[in-house]
Amino acid sequence: MRSPTIVGRRQDSRPRHQQIAAELRAEIMSGDLEPGAQLPSTPHLVARFNAANATIQRALQALKDEGFVRGHAGKGVFVRDRRPLVVEASTYKSPDPRGYGYELLKVGEVTPPGDVAAALGVGGDDLVVMRHRLLVHDGAPVELSWSYYPVSIVAESPLAGRVRVRGGAPQVLAGLGFPQRHFSDRISVRQPTEKEVQELDLPPDVPVFRQFRVVYSDNERPVEVSVLIKGGHLYELSYHQPAE
Missing domain, CATH: 1.10.10.10 (Winged helix-like DNA-binding domain superfamily/Winged helix DNA-binding domain)
Structure with missing residues (x-):
């Protein structure tokens, strides 16, 4: 052979x-x-x-x-005795929230990027509500995020306002009748944009993780799409296979 x-x-x-x-x-x-x-x-x-x-x-x-x-x-x-920021990919939340905070950079109705529009099932000219945030850990920037929601769902909710959302988006969506049932993730690695280098204070030649998450409610309705960008030198993603 x-x-x-x-x-x-x-x-x-x-x-x-x-x-x-x-x-x-x-x-x-x-x-x-x-x-x-x-x-x-x-x-x-x-x-x-x-x-x-x-x-x-x-x-x-x-x-x-x-x-x-x-x-x-x-x-x-x-x-250095430097531990990576380990993220459980199943929840994409830090197992230890101490030291974390965020700055709300922008909230408003926008025309979504093509992949977001396709995931939410909206037309190319339809507007969605976007919440853009910067996550910090111990005072250092570690993540940029953009979360998008259909206007028809969140137009009159706290998610459409420039305020911190008490209880987070899942609680607000559940209160609106759209509880989270499951989600799908796509995670890729690429070189950062100029904006990402500046806002995340990235060293030269460091790639970023790009997570594209779609959250679904009842009847497989997509209710949220989030794009998260993290410096590749800071993070590890952790996956666990549940016991059968």
Whole structure:
């Protein structure tokens, strides 16, 4: 039996400092370099990666910007005791809400993006209510979100006003006769837009998670679509298979 031919194998064309940062980042995330561990010296890294000193310094600076390591003058570079913000994908809420808050950036009736209009089952010219928020954790921006609702459902509700919603959207929708029954998620990874880099204060070359969630009520009616953008250097998504 002939082995399949592998075609299109791409060479890594990233700048050398990005390649080196990626190798060290993977070792930190896997636990091979544990929290508190000192990274090898610059001469050691120069020899290991066959790279110039300046290239190693750029790689280390990238890891510092992302929060993976920190330098101590006269001592070296050490892995930070930094735990990722783990999100249970089944609820997409932090298991520990302490330290979280949000800023309501915009509320209003808008023409939805194409994928949102399709998911809500509205026409391309129909308006929906949008709530745009910035989530912060310990004072640092960690997520941008846009939530969209049919005007016919929420026009006279707190969701249409520029106020914090007591009890959250699920409680308001349930009170309007549209309780959440289930949802579907699509999660992808891409490079951030300029706006996302600025508002999430992202280091260079960091991708973002994009979550596209559709919430359904009775009779499979879509009542909410949310788009959430998170810095890929901060988060891990956690999935659990329920016991049968």
